[in-house]
Amino acid sequence: MLVAEHHGRGMYDFRRFNAARAVPTFPKLATSRIALRNNPVSTHDFRDMWNTVIAGLFALAGVAFGVAAEPFKAAVSSRSRTRQARGEQCAKLISATTATRHGVIALNAAGRAICAGHKGPEPKQVNGWITEINDARSRGREASALLDLYGPLELAKKARKVLEAEESVYLLMDEPDPGEHDLMKKPPQLIAATDALDVVVQEFAQQAHKFTR
Numbered sequence: 001m002l003v004a005e006h007h008g009r010g011m012y013d014f015r016r017f018n019a020a021r022a023v024p025t026f027p028k029l030a031t032s033r034i035a036l037r038n039n040p041v042s043t044h045d046f047r048d049m050w051n052t053v054i055a056g057l058f059a060l061a062g063v064a065f066g067v068a069a070e071p072f073k074a075a076v077s078s079r080s081r082t083r084q085a086r087g088e089q090c091a092k093l094i095s096a097t098t099a100t101r102h103g104v105i106a107l108n109a110a111g112r113a114i115c116a117g118h119k120g121p122e123p124k125q126v127n128g129w130i131t132e133i134n135d136a137r138s139r140g141r142e143a144s145a146l147l148d149l150y151g152p153l154e155l156a157k158k159a160r161k162v163l164e165a166e167e168s169v170y171l172l173m174d175e176p177d178p179g180e181h182d183l184m185k186k187p188p189q190l191i192a193a194t195d196a197l198d199v200v201v202q203e204f205a206q207q208a209h210k211f212t213r
Helices: 027-038 043-115 124-149 153-170 186-210
Strands: 002-007 012-017
Touching: 027 043, 043 124, 043 153, 124 153, 153 186
Parallel strands: none
Antiparallel strands: 002 012
């Protein structure tokens, strides 16, 4: 217990203390220091701790980046599927146009042969060419319509030009020879129409390459 002795003139002597409180002690702090002294933390412990913390931060950053990147990945995937579908329709249009061209030329040659007095092809073969032409034209128009859907507009316009050139060839199916019959040569108008179709198809293929790769 603290005792104050008065010595006059307002002065007090605080030299007398309770012996039990003269030296304060901190048993918990002392115990902690002893524990640290007996079990020091090694550099490896700190290193392992920081490695764990850093690994956790990187894992958290990876999860956050994955969540943020999901819309971008979905957009890329959608664009990839559109390009693939566009390429399939372009290939279908070229294949259909080629089949139409082949069928028209075959039927025209058969008709000119019959007009020249030669034996014509079997009806079954003629019907096969007609079926081939009809099926090919249907596939071509379907492909062109889907290209209008998938775009771009520039490619869709090229597809319609292909169909227009194909129509010009189709209308010349019954084109006769201009003079003497020559089964080895197509009529000049049919030659011009098929050549024009070939040019348009080539231009379309080049345009399609830009939008499908």
